[in-house]
Amino acid sequence: MTDTSTVLPALRVDGLAKRFTLHHQGGVELPVLEGVSLEAFRGECVALDGPSGAGKSTLLKLIYANYRATAGSIRVRRESASAEVEVTRADARTLLALRRDTIGYVSQFLRTVPRVGALDVVAEPLLVGGEADTSALREAHRKAQELLLRLRIPQRLWHVPPATFSGGEQQRINIARSFIRSWPILLLDEPTASLDADNCSTVASLIDEARARGAAVIGIFHDARVRERVATKVIDMERFQPRPGSR
Amino acid sequence: MTEDTSPILRVEGVVKYYGARAAVSGVSFELWPGEVLAVVGESGSGKSTLLNSVAARVRPDAGRVSFLTRHEGMVDVHAMSEAQRRLLARTDWGYVHQDAVQGLRMNVSAGANVGERLMALGERHYGRIRSEAASWLERVEMDVARIDDTPATFSGGMRQRLQIARNLVTRPRLVFMDEPTSGLDVSVQAKLLDLLRSLTRGLSLAAIVVTHDLAVARLLAHRMIVMKEGRMVETGLTDQVLDDPQHPYTQLLVSSVLQP
Numbered sequence: 262m263t264d265t266s267t268v269l270p271a272l273r274v275d276g277l278a279k280r281f282t283l284h285h286q287g288g289v290e291l292p293v294l295e296g297v298s299l300e301a302f303r304g305e306c307v308a309l310d311g312p313s314g315a316g317k318s319t320l321l322k323l324i325y326a327n328y329r330a331t332a333g334s335i336r337v338r339r340e341s342a343s344a345e346v347e348v349t350r351a352d353a354r355t356l357l358a359l360r361r362d363t364i365g366y367v368s369q370f371l372r373t374v375p376r377v378g379a380l381d382v383v384a385e386p387l388l389v390g391g392e393a394d395t396s397a398l399r400e401a402h403r404k405a406q407e408l409l410l411r412l413r414i415p416q417r418l419w420h421v422p423p424a425t426f427s428g429g430e431q432q433r434i435n436i437a438r439s440f441i442r443s444w445p446i447l448l449l450d451e452p453t454a455s456l457d458a459d460n461c462s463t464v465a466s467l468i469d470e471a472r473a474r475g476a477a478v479i480g481i482f483h484d485a486r487v488r489e490r491v492a493t494k495v496i497d498m499e500r501f502q503p504r505p506g507s508r
Numbered sequence: 509m510t511e512d513t514s515p516i517l518r519v520e521g522v523v524k525y526y527g528a529r530a531a532v533s534g535v536s537f538e539l540w541p542g543e544v545l546a547v548v549g550e551s552g553s554g555k556s557t558l559l560n561s562v563a564a565r566v567r568p569d570a571g572r573v574s575f576l577t578r579h580e581g582m583v584d585v586h587a588m589s590e591a592q593r594r595l596l597a598r599t600d601w602g603y604v605h606q607d608a609v610q611g612l613r614m615n616v617s618a619g620a621n622v623g624e625r626l627m628a629l630g631e632r633h634y635g636r637i638r639s640e641a642a643s644w645l646e647r648v649e650m651d652v653a654r655i656d657d658t659p660a661t662f663s664g665g666m667r668q669r670l671q672i673a674r675n676l677v678t679r680p681r682l683v684f685m686d687e688p689t690s691g692l693d694v695s696v697q698a699k700l701l702d703l704l705r706s707l708t709r710g711l712s713l714a715a716i717v718v719t720h721d722l723a724v725a726r727l728l729a730h731r732m733i734v735m736k737e738g739r740m741v742e743t744g745l746t747d748q749v750l751d752d753p754q755h756p757y758t759q760l761l762v763s764s765v766l767q768p
């Protein structure tokens with residue numbers, strides 16, 4: 262790593278806006294975010310704070326390129342490349358590569374793949390791109406087991422597809438899946454929402470560990486105690502509410 | 509991680525008329541190695557015509573389709589000789605039909621259906637052909653004991669698995685699939701989708717999947733194209749198109765199903 266890596270933010274958001282146009286509800290326009298500007302440096306945990314509907318999840322989805330920005334820019338420093346990637350303008354292939362090697366994302370809900378067991382669901386991010394040899398597979402499974410143990414998923418569930426798991430169990434599978442790789446940028450949408458105190462504190466430790474190895478974490482933490490415990494910076498999303506009448 | 513420097517397929521301005529009607533009008537896209545692209549849209553939107561124009565099964569009225577060949581770089585597939593094109597279709601390409609009957613030889617054994625494509629590559633050793641066929645039947649989760657039975661005796665799901673094995677045995681670099689799971693019972697469909705997902709991911713296959721089922725696209729594809737009346741009205745990452753659809757037609761498609 263060069264000096265610049267500690268000076269330049271891992272992520273820069275500038276003047277970002279998001280507006281939904283609902284063509285089948287008479288073309289109604291839903292402005293959700295406006296003028297979002299923020300930075301996240303390596304080793305930081307930035308918490309997005311604001312009431313329900315403030316656009317917190319929307320912001321994470323914009324950064325992950327799951328939603329398309331209406332205006333503004335999102336610049337991400339990619340590990341394997343020297344230049345920044347402008348997420349709102351990048352082509353599909355660059356975005357896929359970014360998701361492979363730079364940005365990890367824990368959504369509020371786990372999208373289960375039928376018939377794939379929990380252990381494999383968790384190990385998958387380590388095995389994308391090409392045929393995994395047996396040693397890579399063994400190593401991925403070892404790491405997956407370690408995370409499942411830390412997150413208190415009973416061993417009898419390890420080979421069961423998570424579709425039938427409880428909300429909290431699914432959430433922990435989702436978390437394990439996202440911490441199995443050392444993502445330089447990690448987006449967490451309410452990772453502790455349905456977890457008990459012990460598991461909350463495990464997630465907090467995982468976040469600390471990710472920061473310690475240089476990740477920039479951006480998260481939404483419903484629980485104020487969790488937020489205080491993990492955040493190094495809190496962003497008030499009310500600042501980015503579109504003004505009435507603006508568009 | 510290595511990064512490819514060229515797409516495996518480039519489609520430029522493809523147009524195909526049936527009579528006076530343009531079934532496909534001016535579609536362009538690129539496909540990169542390892543990418544799975546879904547083409548969605550309602551029936552009659554031109555999905556299959558597009559697929560067949562790209563797979564060189566029909567000749568477009570305008571436009572160009574180039575494929576990254578192993579030895580000669582990007583080659584216009586419609587400018588190839590018929591013999592070259594057939595070789596390509598039997599080796600480096602695969603084509604999975606909606607109706608397995610079209611993709612299989614119904615009166616020869618399962619083993620021979622798979623082995624046939626190996627023979628097109630020059631393999632003549634009977635023992636090797638048979639063991640390779642058996643191993644592919646296993647990979648598509650078929651009972652190897654059925655290797656000498658003909659597909660005429662198989663269920664729809666098994667036929668589709670056999671068709672997949674037949675296509676993948678030559679290690680193609682690009683596979684075309686036209687509604688690979690429709691027409692099957694829901695539970696059979698789910699298992700087949702799982703299989704396709706793990707095969708495409710595991711083999712880093714590039715594939716184009718035509719489907720009217722957004723859930724199939726969600727599960728299999730990295731990227732998506734939405735077709736309406738022969739035109740591409742929207743394209744993007746699969747989850748972008750499904751979660752934040754921009755075009756009125758895409759919004760209609762997405763809102764007409766439960767949680768694609």
Ligand SMILES: Nc1ncnc2c1ncn2[C@@H]1O[C@H](COP(=O)(O)OP(=O)(O)OP(=O)(O)O)[C@@H](O)[C@H]1O
Pocket residue numbers: 281291293311312313314315316317318319320751752
């Ligand atoms: N795909 C979408 N299409 C239309 N509107 C959307 C879409 N996604 C989000 N919205 C709208 O954007 C607004 C912000 O939603 P968002 O989920 O970002 O809020 P949030 O701050 O995460 O709230 P919560 O704390 O309840 O999770 C809401 O009014 C929501 O209805």
Ligand SMILES: [Mg+2]
Pocket residue numbers: 317318319450481
């Ligand atoms: Mg939210």
